[in-house]
Amino acid sequence: MSTRIAFLKGHGTENDFVIVPDPDNVIDLSPAAVAALCDRRAGIGGDGVLHVVRSAAHPEAKELAAEAEWFMDYRNGDGSIAEMCGNGVRVFARYLQHAGHVAEGDLTVATRGGVKRVHIAKAASVSGSAAGDITVGMGRARLPEGDVTVSVGEHSWPARNVNMGNPHAVAFVDDLADAGDLYAAPPFSPASAYPDGVNVEFVVDRGPRHVAMRVHERGSGETRSCGTGACAVAVATARRDGTDPAVTGTPSTYTVDVPGGTLVITERPDGEIEMTGPAVIVAEGEIDAKWLESAAG
Numbered sequence: 001m002s003t004r005i006a007f008l009k010g011h012g013t014e015n016d017f018v019i020v021p022d023p024d025n026v027i028d029l030s031p032a033a034v035a036a037l038c039d040r041r042a043g044i045g046g047d048g049v050l051h052v053v054r055s056a057a058h059p060e061a062k063e064l065a066a067e068a069e070w071f072m073d074y075r076n077g078d079g080s081i082a083e084m085c086g087n088g089v090r091v092f093a094r095y096l097q098h099a100g101h102v103a104e105g106d107l108t109v110a111t112r113g114g115v116k117r118v119h120i121a122k123a124a125s126v127s128g129s130a131a132g133d134i135t136v137g138m139g140r141a142r143l144p145e146g147d148v149t150v151s152v153g154e155h156s157w158p159a160r161n162v163n164m165g166n167p168h169a170v171a172f173v174d175d176l177a178d179a180g181d182l183y184a185a186p187p188f189s190p191a192s193a194y195p196d197g198v199n200v201e202f203v204v205d206r207g208p209r210h211v212a213m214r215v216h217e218r219g220s221g222e223t224r225s226c227g228t229g230a231c232a233v234a235v236a237t238a239r240r241d242g243t244d245p246a247v248t249g250t251p252s253t254y255t256v257d258v259p260g261g262t263l264v265i266t267e268r269p270d271g272e273i274e275m276t277g278p279a280v281i282v283a284e285g286e287i288d289a290k291w292l293e294s295a296a297g
């Protein structure tokens with residue numbers, strides 16, 4: 001490993017990531033190293049890490065190399081691995097554009113949840129200062145059967161199971177404040193419902209086809225946004241509202257406010273879901289490899 005490791009910092013609706021470009025997959029990103037990087041006081045700080053690797057150089061993505069040149073090796077802030085990160089893909093694409101690997105327009109990104117189609121919209125200003133939104137094709141949701149209850153303090157709510165490649169429990173609440181401080185993962189029952197943990201979304205109505213949510217993410221705690229979570233919320237809300245596109249035959253679009261901004265989610269009658277929102281690179285620099293080695297213990 002060289003003595004300096006390049007990194008960038010980016011976010012999508014304030015779901016923030018430490019980006020580690022490593023085309024040849026030579027950096028040892030242990031779970032402890034990821035947690036050290038994401039530490040908001042002793043490290044750089046982030047909800048997760050986007051390890052940017054050429055698909056051909058990663059054992060989990062080699063087979064996807066013909067379809068997507070780059071693999072998003074996503075890690076949660078505690079170092080755990082997740083199947084998918086929706087905002088992560090959008091920020092990953094912005095990094096590829098920023099680094100000159102891709103231009104505006106269409107591209108593909110390999111993830112543990114399969115190959116995702118991405119569209120980088122044209123910048124809104126000629127100076128390029130107002131970057132265009134980024135849309136990602138998130139694939140189809142799965143809606144596993146089963147009643148789940150989510151609790152916070154004295155409150156408990158029925159929750160809808162939605163799998164966006166990763167697991168989500170969506171609870172409709174009267175007031176987002178009822179979810180409390182969300183320092184700890186909200187307990188759910190039955191305890192066997194999510195053997196690998198779950199991301200929990202709390203949702204209120206804001207208007208026609210417009211909701212707001214808070215989220216507690218598995219492996220990261222409460223975050224300011226979650227892309228897969230916003231998609232899970234749009235899917236659950238469409239079923240609640242009777243606007244399931246598979247039934248109505250027309251696309252269903254929801255605006256989902258998160259604490260860090262707004263995402264727009266469209267589900268088509270064939271079940272394919274697209275998510276659109278901003279993605280920004282805010283800084284770049286170098287990490288001392290010796291610090292990372294000692295911080296990771």
Ligand SMILES: N[C@@H](CCC[C@H](N)C(=O)O)C(=O)O
Binds near residue numbers: 085167220223228229
């Ligand atoms: N913030 C992400 C989701 C990241 C993964 C999640 N914490 C999990 O463990 O499933 C998003 O934007 O989708």
